[in-house]
Amino acid sequence: MAKKEKDFVKEITPMEEDFSRWYTDVIMKNELVDYSPVKGFMVIRPYGYALWEKIQSYADEKFKETGHKNMYFPLLIPESLLTKEKEHVEGFAPEVAWVTHGGSQELGERLCVRPTSETIICHMYKKWLNSYRDLPYLYNQWCSVVRWEKSTRPFLRTSEFLWQEGHTLHETYEESQEETLKMLNIYKEVAEDLMAMPVVVGQKSEKEKFAGAFATYTMEALMHDGQALQAGTSHNLGQHFTKAFEIKYQGRTGKEEFPFHTSWGISTRLIGGLIMVHSDNRGLVLPPKIAPTQVVIIPIAQKKEGVLEKSNEIFDKIKARGIRVELDDDLGNSTGWKFNQYEMKGYPIRIELGPRDIENNQAVVVRRDKLEKEIISLDNIDETLSEMLDTMQSDLFEKAKAHREAHTYVVTDYEQYKKDLPTKPGFAKMMWCGCRECEDKLKEETGATIRCIPFEQEDLGDKCHICGKEAKHMIYVAKAY
Amino acid sequence: MAKKEKDFVKEITPMEEDFSRWYTDVIMKNELVDYSPVKGFMVIRPYGYALWEKIQSYADEKFKETGHKNMYFPLLIPESLLTKEKEHVEGFAPEVAWVTHGGSQELGERLCVRPTSETIICHMYKKWLNSYRDLPYLYNQWCSVVRWEKSTRPFLRTSEFLWQEGHTLHETYEESQEETLKMLNIYKEVAEDLMAMPVVVGQKSEKEKFAGAFATYTMEALMHDGQALQAGTSHNLGQHFTKAFEIKYQGRTGKEEFPFHTSWGISTRLIGGLIMVHSDNRGLVLPPKIAPTQVVIIPIAQKKEGVLEKSNEIFDKIKARGIRVELDDDLGNSTGWKFNQYEMKGYPIRIELGPRDIENNQAVVVRRDKLEKEIISLDNIDETLSEMLDTMQSDLFEKAKAHREAHTYVVTDYEQYKKDLPTKPGFAKMMWCGCRECEDKLKEETGATIRCIPFEQEDLGDKCHICGKEAKHMIYVAKAY
């Protein structure tokens, strides 16, 4: 058995050795996704999809609580619609898939597979909206989108991905801005509360904003390797699209008005972040709130009298408390193999229950993030586990936050930053004058980009660290996925 | 107000006058869908999508209870995969949309937008399946599919629709057959329990079966106008696909084996059936279990002291019981307008609550299917409503069943049937020899088709009603959507 266990863990490349291979190993060994016959398109397998279902149901509930309803718009968008908003088409046209034939007939106009749905939704909103009484429009869509990518990585960048896209219309700029930030805040809850993944929230630079947006807001997470991940964005689209699509309504004064417009999205990319924030060299580490299974019971010497009965009794008790629990009584695998298996799969807590434990009215429990054996009483085991899961959830968040803080650097000298970056990956906080030239120079010289202008500004001096001119913003800078 | 009400109801064409326009009116006035800029593609609007969400969550729960897990496979399928199973490609190739360009590049191989996913799923199953220990494979996918249709109708036949497709693999034919029928039975529960829509279940003829199936099973519902609707199908695919895709595994004896394969699907088409089974000339009638809102409270003379307070109190009480309830206290619309509005939208129960009602500790309630005023006590109103909703659910089912029975005819003479059909649309039960010639003749001479060979066979004679030769099956025949 010892040998088998060793081999087993060896299958995952240590992250210190090759972070990218570690990531792929964790994903592939856990069968979260697989490569499909179409380059860049992935299959999301059951264990990966179960994570997405947790994100979906958590977010969907929050969307509905804040008055949003779901709809479904067509997959295919006529080329003439895509091209109506100038910046938008420039941003997306290079990466769309084109349908040219329906059945055996060539189409009169090419249709693109939606890369995002602003254009077709605006086309419909124009048709529907009449009066200020109809506003706000608070709608969302869950679907897949296609963006032809040259180089792809599971979850992080794929030519097709699953997401939701909210599309709202408002009477005033203030309301649209409030909506934009409200949804960013819901995304922050998805990341921090559900996924235990701390994020920095702020605004994107002009260069990095969404094609056609007035302003883009983002949440940025820091991965194990010190690279940033853009984990969700919320756009105030202003009146760019509503004017291009002539969405008009009769305002309160009887005058025709253009509404203010937002869109916002999170995607299966979040799952990539989840992995790169919590997992380790033994495989996945899943925060309890998002874990499809939270507790697994492994009977020890289960053929001995009473072991299976007690295991089942405890299973029922834990399940009755609403904990997602499994009992693995498969005799075809050794307990050692099972320990490895569930560690790799990131089950938050494993319970070992053998004859001696039962005699002593106790169980051995192991938290996936600590991998230390603890002994707990079988009395109120459901309550104890419930508390352990809560503690583990907040411990994971704190651990990830501590990692981020340990990898967040205050830049005092740009030249020094350039030298340090290769050995000190992470977030760099610096001052910026706000000009595109400095932003381009930063990217060119370091490979790092402005992740956001955080809402929580700090005063790190009055000069731009790049050009020395007057500084306008404190920014977060990092290399990013 | 009287005039306005009249005008309002007039907007829906009576079904006796023009059934097809009635159907479209009910859908469009209720904003369930809208036409999109791409011919044949529909937008599903919030009220329509809410119905789909109810179907989804009901079915998904049953799928999971029976051990199925969800996955997601790519939207695009290489042409070479689509063509691997001969009957399948012949069935689907004429109606697929082709992607020929990704970004600015022409693709080496055309990709079709999935019309259904057997081929890409089999390609992946081949890669994954090793041993009999891995079986059964019990997986499902929720997604949209595209089938280029020449003439379309909202929900019933559109070039894109939302559905789920289950795809399972089994060790033995018996298990695959058990699965096929189990899933058909779950569909029957969706139709009959959730939607109060009675269905006839049985097997499709060779001609009508799914392209590539060994056997197709179906549930067929009868619409108001006497036409049938195929509401869900479950296919035993045998080893057709598993052999074409070389899905092999090591069997119990160590020998290589091909698994047995099923697939099964229900779609947004069900919503079309829901409408054509229950709704009337005033608009939608929704069975309580599927109704997004089950009860609406309309305060009468709500400016009078105590009316709004009491309405809110009752709202809270009903809501606490888990009933989906709304309170419409909008002063911008008259109560008459509200009555019409919620009747059109098919809300199962409306409560009218005015000052005199409150004085008498009572409320006026109107069930959408009966449109008669009843007086109920405010004591235990939540319990009373809960019972009323249950009764309404079963009444709607019984009513639809009675309608079906009144429109089910036993054929004694084929020539007479041909004469009667135009004035007596509905299900015809007759005997059939099983040959394709009779099936084609029936279609050609009457426009009706064999809907199914029902599991519940009846003995209606020993001769085929069409050719007079020896009969093999009792069949249900009807014109169908």
Ligand SMILES: [Zn+2]
């Ligand atoms: Zn500068």
Ligand SMILES: [Zn+2]
């Ligand atoms: Zn015959």
